[in-house]
Amino acid sequence: MTPHHLDSYFKHVDGLQDKFIDRLREAVAIPSISSEDARRPDVVKMGEWLAAQIRALGGTVELRPLGRQPGREHLDLPPCLLGRLGDDPTKRTILLYGHYDVQPAQKSDGWATDPFTLSIDDKGRMFGRGSTDDKGPVLGWLNAIEAHQKAGVELPVNLLMCFEGMEENGSEGLDDTIKSEAKGFFKDADVVCISDNYWLGTEKPCLTYGVRGCNYYSVEISGPGQDLHSGVYGGLAHEPMTDLIKIMGSLVDPDGKILIKGIDELVAPLTDAEAALYPPIAFTMQDLHQSLGNEVAIHGNKNDALMHKMRYPSLSLHGIEGAFYTPGAKTVIPAKVIGKFSVRTVPNMEIDDVTKLVHKHVEEQFAKLKSKNKMKFNIVHCGKWWVENPNHWNYTAAAKAVERVYGVQPDMTREGGSIPVTLTFQEQLGKNVLLLPMGSSTDAAHSINEKLDKRNYIEGTKLLGAYLHYAAGEPTS
Amino acid sequence: MTPHHLDSYFKHVDGLQDKFIDRLREAVAIPSISSEDARRPDVVKMGEWLAAQIRALGGTVELRPLGRQPGREHLDLPPCLLGRLGDDPTKRTILLYGHYDVQPAQKSDGWATDPFTLSIDDKGRMFGRGSTDDKGPVLGWLNAIEAHQKAGVELPVNLLMCFEGMEENGSEGLDDTIKSEAKGFFKDADVVCISDNYWLGTEKPCLTYGVRGCNYYSVEISGPGQDLHSGVYGGLAHEPMTDLIKIMGSLVDPDGKILIKGIDELVAPLTDAEAALYPPIAFTMQDLHQSLGNEVAIHGNKNDALMHKMRYPSLSLHGIEGAFYTPGAKTVIPAKVIGKFSVRTVPNMEIDDVTKLVHKHVEEQFAKLKSKNKMKFNIVHCGKWWVENPNHWNYTAAAKAVERVYGVQPDMTREGGSIPVTLTFQEQLGKNVLLLPMGSSTDAAHSINEKLDKRNYIEGTKLLGAYLHYAAGEPTS
Numbered sequence: 037m038t039p040h041h042l043d044s045y046f047k048h049v050d051g052l053q054d055k056f057i058d059r060l061r062e063a064v065a066i067p068s069i070s071s072e073d074a075r076r077p078d079v080v081k082m083g084e085w086l087a088a089q090i091r092a093l094g095g096t097v098e099l100r101p102l103g104r105q106p107g108r109e110h111l112d113l114p115p116c117l118l119g120r121l122g123d124d125p126t127k128r129t130i131l132l133y134g135h136y137d138v139q140p141a142q143k144s145d146g147w148a149t150d151p152f153t154l155s156i157d158d159k160g161r162m163f164g165r166g167s168t169d170d171k172g173p174v175l176g177w178l179n180a181i182e183a184h185q186k187a188g189v190e191l192p193v194n195l196l197m198c199f200e201g202m203e204e205n206g207s208e209g210l211d212d213t214i215k216s217e218a219k220g221f222f223k224d225a226d227v228v229c230i231s232d233n234y235w236l237g238t239e240k241p242c243l244t245y246g247v248r249g250c251n252y253y254s255v256e257i258s259g260p261g262q263d264l265h266s267g268v269y270g271g272l273a274h275e276p277m278t279d280l281i282k283i284m285g286s287l288v289d290p291d292g293k294i295l296i297k298g299i300d301e302l303v304a305p306l307t308d309a310e311a312a313l314y315p316p317i318a319f320t321m322q323d324l325h326q327s328l329g330n331e332v333a334i335h336g337n338k339n340d341a342l343m344h345k346m347r348y349p350s351l352s353l354h355g356i357e358g359a360f361y362t363p364g365a366k367t368v369i370p371a372k373v374i375g376k377f378s379v380r381t382v383p384n385m386e387i388d389d390v391t392k393l394v395h396k397h398v399e400e401q402f403a404k405l406k407s408k409n410k411m412k413f414n415i416v417h418c419g420k421w422w423v424e425n426p427n428h429w430n431y432t433a434a435a436k437a438v439e440r441v442y443g444v445q446p447d448m449t450r451e452g453g454s455i456p457v458t459l460t461f462q463e464q465l466g467k468n469v470l471l472l473p474m475g476s477s478t479d480a481a482h483s484i485n486e487k488l489d490k491r492n493y494i495e496g497t498k499l500l501g502a503y504l505h506y507a508a509g510e511p512t513s
Numbered sequence: 514m515t516p517h518h519l520d521s522y523f524k525h526v527d528g529l530q531d532k533f534i535d536r537l538r539e540a541v542a543i544p545s546i547s548s549e550d551a552r553r554p555d556v557v558k559m560g561e562w563l564a565a566q567i568r569a570l571g572g573t574v575e576l577r578p579l580g581r582q583p584g585r586e587h588l589d590l591p592p593c594l595l596g597r598l599g600d601d602p603t604k605r606t607i608l609l610y611g612h613y614d615v616q617p618a619q620k621s622d623g624w625a626t627d628p629f630t631l632s633i634d635d636k637g638r639m640f641g642r643g644s645t646d647d648k649g650p651v652l653g654w655l656n657a658i659e660a661h662q663k664a665g666v667e668l669p670v671n672l673l674m675c676f677e678g679m680e681e682n683g684s685e686g687l688d689d690t691i692k693s694e695a696k697g698f699f700k701d702a703d704v705v706c707i708s709d710n711y712w713l714g715t716e717k718p719c720l721t722y723g724v725r726g727c728n729y730y731s732v733e734i735s736g737p738g739q740d741l742h743s744g745v746y747g748g749l750a751h752e753p754m755t756d757l758i759k760i761m762g763s764l765v766d767p768d769g770k771i772l773i774k775g776i777d778e779l780v781a782p783l784t785d786a787e788a789a790l791y792p793p794i795a796f797t798m799q800d801l802h803q804s805l806g807n808e809v810a811i812h813g814n815k816n817d818a819l820m821h822k823m824r825y826p827s828l829s830l831h832g833i834e835g836a837f838y839t840p841g842a843k844t845v846i847p848a849k850v851i852g853k854f855s856v857r858t859v860p861n862m863e864i865d866d867v868t869k870l871v872h873k874h875v876e877e878q879f880a881k882l883k884s885k886n887k888m889k890f891n892i893v894h895c896g897k898w899w900v901e902n903p904n905h906w907n908y909t910a911a912a913k914a915v916e917r918v919y920g921v922q923p924d925m926t927r928e929g930g931s932i933p934v935t936l937t938f939q940e941q942l943g944k945n946v947l948l949l950p951m952g953s954s955t956d957a958a959h960s961i962n963e964k965l966d967k968r969n970y971i972e973g974t975k976l977l978g979a980y981l982h983y984a985a986g987e988p989t990s
Contacts, residue, residue, distance in 0.1 A: 262806050266857065356836060409588060
């Protein structure tokens with residue numbers, strides 16, 4: 037099926053592109069940084085601006101208050117935008133998720149241009165904080181609605197919208213909203229579509245059907261009553277750093293091999309069907325070296341590298357709190373040090389099974405040291421992996437839309453990093469969840485000089501609209 | 514010999530104690546913090562105040578300019594005070610070293626009283642920055658001179674004084690002054706006496722005849738072009754932290770054993786004569802636990818503990834630069850990390866021999882990792898140990914003075930931490946150097962609530978004066 041209305045829709049997207057870019061310019065100009073107290077009013081302003089845009093397109097919107105921010109009770113959480121457009125019971129209903137808050141940014145961080153002024157260079161790169169994460173994709177949905185209206189093409193589905201303002205700050209309040217509205221505001225949703233991640237490269241779109249989980253731990257070693265001078269006490273006392281470094285060194289090898297007994301056995305075996313997904317993916321070792329910034333890849337070939345990013349666990353040592361960390365030389369024996377590390381989890385590693393193995397390993401390693409210091413193992417936070425069925429009509433519809441707009445079959449990918457909301461929607465609504473990215477791997481979300489390519493924004497708007505049509509027509513899977 | 518003049522001298526010290534405390538109060542009130550730009554004029558003011566005091570006692574003083582501060586050329590170094598009192602060629606000449614600058618201090622650091630107002634509590638503890646480090650001891654010499662004059666007792670020796678204003682900030686410029694004046698201003702010195710360290714405990718004075726050296730190193734591991742997200746890249750890249758932790762973990766065991774091949778062989782064997790010095794030392798495991806703030810001592814008995822502080826090397830891991838170090842959780846793979854560690858050295862560990870062994874060890878450990886990251890071994894700074902002949906008349910004189918004032922034989926100790934000026938005087942002047950402390954182990958030099966006990970100040974003034982008499986009369990050793 038190739039909906040014939042799409043040609044007219046695409047033409048109107050092209051014709052409206054200046055207006056769509058202006059819409060993004062307006063959005064970028066509102067510095068809706070959710071992690072900075074002083075910017076909280078701008079986050080609220082951004083939510084209200086977005087609500088007004090949706091209302092102007094005929095949608096209904098509630099800006100749902102989420103109460104005070106836990107632990108920072110002087111701040112109100114930004115509202116969660118709950119929107120609806122269309123309620124035709126004969127149509128499928130797609131729930132769209134996105135976020136209208138952004139990461140911090142200051143020109144002095146090293147931006148080439150003002151981060152809150154959309155700046156377009158001669159390669160069509162549109163620089164600005166939030167351009168790709170996630171204002172561009174959110175506005176892509178609005179653009180798609182407007183282009184349909186201007187083209188006189190009826191939307192083939194009902195839309196529910198859930199746009200939050202705390203994604204860059206732990207999505208506080210969102211899980212509760214999803215849980216409480218699963219049988220309420222969200223009850224009509226047939227599937228969920230999220231445009232908030234990125235292509236693997238710069239040329240080929242992808243559909244993302246899984247993300248790794250993350251179990252984050254800390255190990256605290258304390259002993260001396262206060263920091264000691266290494267001249268006066270070196271050789272006399274059990275030093276917490278010595279103990280901690282031994283424990284941290286026992287967790288993982290330089291080739292990435294996790295040394296905790298039992299972890300490997302939890303990992304789902306690779307099936308032939310899954311193995312077949314990796315070779316077609318548009319990704320080269322050169323891409324990897326470029327994104328690593330150096331030739332420090334562990335694996336020598338693309339398939340191994342992709343599988344270690346998408347379907348195998350990893351363990352990273354992040355740092356140590358309490359030790360000497362500034363430039364220069366300080367002859368300190370730190371009294372209390374806290375090592376931080378995390379395990380990226382994949383099917384079928386259950387959170388508690390992993391924690392049990394890690395805890396046991398750390399206790400055993402510490403016991404071996406015969407140290408008089410005290411050790412405390414802490415769970416900092418754990419989020420489960422998410423994997424979706426990529427054969428669902430939600431995915432086949434999206435794949436057809438990609439082929440229609442970009443002329444290629446999308447890569448089927450899983451992300452190494454976690455996107456917790458995917459799992460919440462899957463678990464609470466019991467519906468298929470799709471990640472349908474708009475931006476590319478070079479967009480520098482969270483970094484300086486964040487951008488969205490004009491091509492990705494305009495063709496991406498076409499893609500989102502086309503997806504709605506294929507989603508309307510795809511047979512139930 | 515028990516110089517009969519001492520009784521009268523002691524009586525005058527007691528009679529003048531209020532004046533001596535006022536002298537310390539005036540000195541503490543000048544916030545001569547050498548490491549803070551804004552306080553540099555106060556350091557200079559303190560030098561001038563001290564010069565005026567010495568001149569008032571009949572001494573001659575030069576405030577020797579040391580030029581600009583290397584690396585911070587907008588600042589002049591504080592002058593080095595070169596003083597002299599007496600030039601009788603029939604008398605021995607004692608060179609006194611001390612410093613008139615202090616560590617930083619602010620009430621808000623947690624001081625119970627204003628750090629620059631001498632505050633005396635009902636236990637006779639005189640709180641104030643610099644009270645014990647090193648204004649009290651420096652003024653002790655001036656008090657001793659004044660009490661001699663008031664008692665009508667002639668000073669039995671000539672005095673040379675070298676009081677610097679940069680001790681707490683690397684003693685910039687001092688080594689050059691000592692070198693250039695070794696055959697000049699300092700040429701008449703028969704011995705050197707430094708009162709700038711502390712008793713091992715609170716009751717029994719000590720004479721200090723050695724300090725450990727310190728070789729400080731860093732190991733830098735770099736790989737990725739920038740910090741990476743552990744979700745996106747965990748398991749794909751050689752992580753600098755993993756490599757560094759393995760190397761740091763290979764250096765030392767939790768029981769303090771240095772794992773670098775060849776280090777042990779450099780340590781001078783323990784002779785019976787030296788072994789006999791430790792048992793009489795007034796020090797208990799309880800003292801050690803108290804100063805460690807917890808029962809985390811490696812060794813189970815006093816003699817082992819003392820020898821590991823004074824005559825065995827140690828290796829401490831200080832921290833890591835470039836890794837995540839704040840509270841909370843950050844899923845970062847740091848791109849470049851720098852591990853810092855140092856080796857406390859003892860006879861006969863030569864700086865370069867130690868460096869060669871450490872460097873070789875680190876290179877071997879890194880090679881074993883088969884990592885694609887880069888490793889760089891750096892020497893941060895190295896200072897040699899110093900050990901003096903404790904049977905020299907300089908020491909036997911001091912021991913007699915201790916016995917006369919305190920009624921006990923002093924402990925013969927070596928310090929775990931380095932005091933570089935001792936070695937410079939020993940090497941440049943070729944004269945015996947003695948550390949004759951005034952303060953006790955609880956004085957909290959460099960910490961909040963630094964104090965000097967009134968007893969230590971007044972009896973210490975007696976001690977310094979008595980030492981001059983015994984030094985004058987002690988037969989050449």
